[in-house]
């Protein structure tokens with residue numbers, strides 16, 4: 001198969017539009033899609049200090065390199081990396097290693113925050129205290145981890161004086177989140193899944209996902225073709241995730257319907273357009289404990305803390 005653009009040997013054929021790409025054109029297309037996503041949703045401003053969350057996995061490593069390239073054209077803006085150490089034995093160390101390696105290579109500022117320092121407990125400790133899922137513990141490990149990671153990433157972004165937080169969620173991640181919100185009937189949260197950077201509460205920094213239209217397969221290939229090393233082993237707690245079922249559905253169905261994820265993503269964007277006309281009123285309040293955004297009385301991070309303290 002030859003590259004659709006230049007006729008050279010192709011390294012990849014996109015299943016959703018049958019376009020064949022050589023290495024050079026593959027790289028170009030991946031970067032172009034990120035640029036398009038940034039522009040379409042006005043994700044970044046010219047003089048932004050941009051914080052990117054780098055875990056050391058394929059998504060964040062690939063996005064770090066691509067954004068760093070794009071940034072070269074915007075000298076007034078600045079890219080800085082944040083890594084969160086959740087405290088997961090036999091796992092996080094390796095991710096930290098790859099995160100450090102790439103951030104150093106690109107000569108960027110790197111800020112490392114940890115659950116232990118910012119919350120008082122690391123993830124292993126939290127799960128040990130709360131016991132096994134299904135017996136003593138109500139939610140999966142990823143729920144607790146996600147709640148705290150979101151909170152600490154938000155605080156970290158403010159602490160280092162950044163204007164916006166970039167995360168490397170890819171197309172399928174985004175589609176899973178959309179589907180999960182629909183499955184749970186959580187329309188408020190679905191409405192908050194707006195790709196535009198928005199200040200939905202005074203305590204929350206705007207978050208953007210420049211990879212939201214980039215399929216996972218292309219990210220993996222981008223890393224492989226460009227010799228970007230990343231952490232490949234999955235988190236030891238990932239088996240507990242409820243997300244897994246939806247994830248399996250997305251990837252399985254996608255084999256037969258390559259446009260599936262793009263269609264869902266486009267559907268979400270259209271839905272948001274319609275929702276904009278129906279005013280979503282004051283859905284977020286201040287946490288009674290820490291003052292940060294919450295839809296209830298106290299935020300989820302404070303709720304986890306109460307649980308831990310009651311044990």
Ligand SMILES: [Zn+2]
Pocket residue numbers: 003004005006007008021022023024025
């Ligand atoms: Zn080509």
Ligand SMILES: [Zn+2]
Pocket residue numbers: 287288289290291292298299300301302303
């Ligand atoms: Zn709180």
